[in-house]
Amino acid sequence: MSPLAVALPAAFALLVSAVFPCLVTTLRGEPVDRLSGLILAGPMTTLVLLLLAAGYGRPAYLDMAFIVALLSFAGSLVFARFLGRTI
Amino acid sequence: MSTVLIWAGAAVCAFAAIRLLLTGDRFLRLHYFVSLGTVLAAPLVIAGLALASWSSWHDVAKLLIIGVLLFVTGPATVITAGRATRRASDG
Amino acid sequence: MKGRDLIEAVVWWVVLFAVYLAIVSKISIAELVVGAITAAAGGGAAVVTRRALSAGGDQEGYRPRPAWLRWLRPLPAQVVGDSIRLLRPYGGFGELRLPADDDRAAALRGFAALAVSTSPGTYVAEVDLRENTFVVHRVTARASAVEREVSR
Numbered sequence: 001m002s003p004l005a006v007a008l009p010a011a012f013a014l015l016v017s018a019v020f021p022c023l024v025t026t027l028r029g030e031p032v033d034r035l036s037g038l039i040l041a042g043p044m045t046t047l048v049l050l051l052l053a054a055g056y057g058r059p060a061y062l063d064m065a066f067i068v069a070l071l072s073f074a075g076s077l078v079f080a081r082f083l084g085r086t087i
Numbered sequence: 088m089s090t091v092l093i094w095a096g097a098a099v100c101a102f103a104a105i106r107l108l109l110t111g112d113r114f115l116r117l118h119y120f121v122s123l124g125t126v127l128a129a130p131l132v133i134a135g136l137a138l139a140s141w142s143s144w145h146d147v148a149k150l151l152i153i154g155v156l157l158f159v160t161g162p163a164t165v166i167t168a169g170r171a172t173r174r175a176s177d178g
Numbered sequence: 179m180k181g182r183d184l185i186e187a188v189v190w191w192v193v194l195f196a197v198y199l200a201i202v203s204k205i206s207i208a209e210l211v212v213g214a215i216t217a218a219a220g221g222g223a224a225v226v227t228r229r230a231l232s233a234g235g236d237q238e239g240y241r242p243r244p245a246w247l248r249w250l251r252p253l254p255a256q257v258v259g260d261s262i263r264l265l266r267p268y269g270g271f272g273e274l275r276l277p278a279d280d281d282r283a284a285a286l287r288g289f290a291a292l293a294v295s296t297s298p299g300t301y302v303a304e305v306d307l308r309e310n311t312f313v314v315h316r317v318t319a320r321a322s323a324v325e326r327e328v329s330r
Contacts, residue, residue, distance in 0.1 A: 004139045006090045010097045017101035021108040032175040036117035043125050043157050047132050054136050059146040066153050073160040077167055084171030114315050119264055123298040148200035162295040169303040
């Protein structure tokens with residue numbers, strides 16, 4: 001497939017402006033404050049992977065995005081339950 | 088058209104993540120900006136990508152399934168995290 | 179297995195098999211066989227899981243009513259409006275009283291919580307079982323359109 005020209009700049013923009021603030025959020029505050037950064041980082045990473053798949057023209061990378069979407073959802077639930085019970 | 092959608096989605100993602108970082112109120116940010124990211128930004132980007140040219144319809148189907156997955160798991164994650172935050176705040 | 183469970187398992191099988199075939203990049207005999215077998219396993223697991231989760235209580239209580247789809251009607255406009263309101267958020271808790279529905283009370287709470295939380299403006303923070311209310315967190319001071327639909 002032909003690579004999409006807009007996808008790579010958009011992926012870079014997303015990485016810098018969306019994934020990086022999420023990661024910084026996981027560095028500050030109480031544990032429960034950091035949970036929100038973790039939760040948002042999942043879909044943001046999925047979108048970055050999708051854009052990279054379109055930008056390099058390799059549909060095989062879409063499978064990685066699929067797995068990341070599923071696992072980030074499960075991981076967010078696990079952390080939310082954990083933080084809700086023991087603190 | 089796909090370019091416009093992708094950049095619009097990326098802009099909403101950037102807005103959500105930066106407001107997430109800058110807001111101090113735990114309940115406000117934990118979920119408004121998380122919910123905004125999954126409900127608005129992700130479908131925009133995925134709609135934009137779906138309109139691009141892929142080599143086979145299986146790729147577009149995979150893309151749409153990922154979009155539906157992100158959209159559907161958003162509210163459930165927000166509710167669970169909301170309960171956790173409330174329990175953790177009350178002590 | 180009762181007949182209803184069998185129908186549910188077949189529906190799951192069809193859905194899972196269709197999703198599998200849509201995702202896989204090239205359909206061949208091996209893919210068809212693997213997809214059919216794993217879809218059957220997934221459908222069986224889904225039915226068994228549902229029965230295990232609702233065991234002890236009544237299974238009817240978890241089935242949604244079709245009339246509840248009207249909750250989703252204000253949703254698209256709500257999503258756009260809330261995104262604009264997020265530019266200047268207010269952020270406070272409120273209560274949402276649910277209509278009493280003794281048959282499907284559990285399903286009402288579950289689906290109502292999901293419908294209310296879908297829009298970025300509100301989400302359900304706590305469920306009060308005794309008084310049948312939600313504690314919601316809102317961006318605006320008043321209840322949103324989806325909330326008004328749910329509590330009618």
